[in-house]
Amino acid sequence: MANQLCTVGSQSVRLQKEVYINGNASVVGKKEGEGPLGSLFDMVGEDDMFGCNTWEEAESSLQKDAVYLALGKAKRKPEDMRYIFAGDLLGQSIATSFGIMNYNIPLLGVYGACSTCGESLTVGAMAVSGGFAKEVVCVTSSHFASAEKEFRFPLAYGSQRPLSASWTVTGSGAFVLGDEKGENCQAKITGMTVGKIVDFGLKDSLNMGACMAPAAAATIAAHFIDYNSQPKDYDKIITGDLGSVGQRVLLDLLRDKGFDIADRHMDCGMEIYDPKKQDTHAGGSGCGCCAVTLSAYILKRLAEKNWKKVLFVPTGALLSKISFNEGQTVPGIAHGVVLESL
């Protein structure tokens, strides 16, 4: 039996069969635990090694713990999950490989830099809504120390950071998606807008907010056009990790496109730390930033019906140490996911 096309406009989908977030969990490091959302996270590490020997192993343990807790909340076992959609920022996604291996769940690895949380939910929701799985789990992570080593300088160098720099969140968020509503279901996914790569030619890896903002603006505008909707149709429009610099760029670019979202925009990177007290400059970033904020804060607001419908738009900067050193630009990408209360 043929499935009907559920495409909308040029790059969006409106799910014919909605997908339920039946379990979700967030695991973070010490600094995130001391931030404004600290009391909402499911697990806060005492230090950022999490009992491991390397930063990479510590990041793996974040994913392992987040999946464990999300499965617990959904009252499911690893073997109930048809696939795991997972990714992280490290080269060859090793935090994922070594983090989730022992769950023995068929793995589909995804990569979209810091937008990976949005991509994993997008592809995971397609798998469930399309009838390819009854239940899947999505997980993404980042770790401040492993990311600094991967993209910039080892921490031991003690290099200075400009005020436009963001602080990679040490954290992992996991989400159990299902085709039926579970008893701890927090919200449902009703649609997605898959983003394109947008390159404004910026090359500053210490100002990633500005590098990613054009992609966020493009995805959000495409979503409004595809859905024939307006900012007022959403209680919140939430970007991943643009930070304070990127937020200004985003609001300006969207205003130029005819959309004013200033009164309902929120950026996970600006929520997770107190930049004055915590010296985190432009805000939080990393795959983990929006993943843990989604689990701990956004889904809670939806579950409590403070918000009815949000557009969740994780943002990613598509660079590597090598592309940066070879003088390439830092293009951005952003994926939109429509989340609604039950």
Added chain:
Amino acid sequence: MANQLCTVGSQSVRLQKEVYINGNASVVGKKEGEGPLGSLFDMVGEDDMFGCNTWEEAESSLQKDAVYLALGKAKRKPEDMRYIFAGDLLGQSIATSFGIMNYNIPLLGVYGACSTCGESLTVGAMAVSGGFAKEVVCVTSSHFASAEKEFRFPLAYGSQRPLSASWTVTGSGAFVLGDEKGENCQAKITGMTVGKIVDFGLKDSLNMGACMAPAAAATIAAHFIDYNSQPKDYDKIITGDLGSVGQRVLLDLLRDKGFDIADRHMDCGMEIYDPKKQDTHAGGSGCGCCAVTLSAYILKRLAEKNWKKVLFVPTGALLSKISFNEGQTVPGIAHGVVLESL
């Protein structure tokens, strides 16, 4: 309207709506062009720089050209593609980001090491079969020089390689998938078996065939069990890049599980080079290896009805320079795709 579940067994899918490969193309480097399949590739570079300034840019140009040629064969334009499912071996998938950016197609990045071709076809087929897209394009690549730099030593070191080492294929394969049969359609995708990470504890990144063979054996055995099928139901069972060492391990492991595939096993890594004349040791490897072999050789055999049904199983080794240097193992993963002639 709810889509019906099309899951089979514990980790497989049998598509209710089959997906057509309406265009496909292969672009390779000089060495691959001199190998046994040389005359079958769509485009062979004169040298491995492809007119670019860096190895990474050269790999990006492979993806760009492969997508261009595959779209041409399908008589489609970039704007006809709803999504592009793409990936490569480099850290943060930069060959992909800079290769396909200008097509302006919404991107869903995938990572499964050298199994990425299988993963991109799996997720791409789900998107099309599930009604989330009418048409998508899938592309993956690898490049000998960028991969050596990423995983082992810069070429300029001139380091020696053991006979168990494989040679990363310089090449990219692209596939246009559609929900209706196009006029240049070569074959159809009828099912998939998503693989789990399998870790036998091996740590030798210069013997990746042995590291990946257990994952290939697990996926192939799971496929037979899920589908309640036998080796004789397939004209060929084709792994990605196990090479000669990995092939022996695979055949032994499957025999232990009760499946003898020796008379119908083929490994893309063993087809693409002449190991005696080309000094490529255990065989070819990399995301590009199975992708170009699928496009140039396997789909041709299916189109000519020499083969009616094959199980195509790209294999990946989940390591990075960092995980290797930190003493981690090299786990494997393999994804199975069922391809049938029209």
